[in-house]
Amino acid sequence: MIQQQSLNVSEIESKAINFWYADKALLIVTLGWLILNLMDFQQIIQRPIELFTPNNWFGRVFCPTLPTYPIFLIIWSTAIASIAWLFFKNEDNILFRFLLAFTILWLNAVRWSYGFQSHVPHFFLLAHCLKIFFPVNIKKNIEAGKVFILTEKLFVAGLLVTYTWSSVWKIIGLFNKIFFHKGETHWLNANAAYLNAIVSNRSYDTPLDSWIFPFLAQGFTGQIGFIFFLMVQLGAIYAAFNSKIRFAWILLITLSHVLNILFFQIYFYITPILLLVLFFPYSRFLSSSSKLKPQQKSR
């Protein structure tokens, strides 16, 4: 009984420590994203002003025209200030968490007002949105105990369910094609991945002479790849609730992103980086003295 109790305490402690480091890593990655975003804006501001067309309600309400450089810098600096406050001063400040999520949303809205709403940063946005209220402080989370553990699992589920959704749509699409659109190519067809790679690469005018084409032309390689991809996506929600397999699953999801880049030119860069930094088992690689560090800091 005592053994069981101490095991739970150490589990809560390691989860609280992981969560604290993951948050710091998220803030650092966000800082890097903001720097790239500022560089992007140097390009955007040189485009003809008439091309700026908000394509969703958020853009129409909060950023209806191309922002001037000073306005952009005010919003951008608010994001930087929020990161600085959350990193150095108070990691649990709801106002700065909200401001950070809002400004990231706004900065994305600027980029997406040119006829192309990329879905790549949605995971990034979601991570910030779901963290608005979630305490990061190790001491608070250890004291909260089971409530923290459950909330952490739901937080991870909220993020990883996006992969499960994606697989559910693929399964629906697969059945739809097999039963209602016979003769059309579905994902389990021997040519499916081959066709997908050809169209995807040709849409960027990439020469179609790479080794990936004869590789995918084998048929079974694409079929095996699809089944692997589908299982990894489908199981993501299970991995959210099972701490033992979670990081291994994250590595599989990351691998599937890498394969997507390699074969299909589907460039999800920020998502695999976030997956690795958010779910890395930090507590396993830190000495006990390091483990105490965040606790001392939070006092």
Add this chain to the structure above:
Amino acid sequence: MRYTLTKTMVVISIFGSIASVFLSTKPFNEPYPFFHWKLYSQPLGWQNEFDDFRVYTFDSVTNKFERQAIKVTKTFNEDDCTYLFLNLTNKIIKAENAQQQVDCKQKMVIFLSHVYPNNSKFRVVKETYKPLEIIKQATHYDTTTVFECFRN
């Protein structure tokens, strides 16, 4: 309290994601930032034929329209350039009324004049190809002019 609010946020995001399936079409558009994650639910080229669009610019020396490959410009990366071009092309093709089409064509002229500053005559061309054939012969595709436009 903060844990309950976090759990509520997760539930909201899941409902937002489901709502996104139904709301992402006009006039509502996406319940930003929640996305339905309906990505690649079928392989590209599933009809065994594919329509792509490209800009052809008029070359006054050769007196011919020359195909322009997807490129990175000073103000657009590959993705931004491709997607804005495709978005405007689709809006022109599917315009609900004449005014909308005129507005989109005007934007297209501004866009093309910006990306190709040395050209003044543009042709938007639909390239139809069979993926299993184009892999063997890169020039094996049919072309149909969608519309032409000129720098003002």
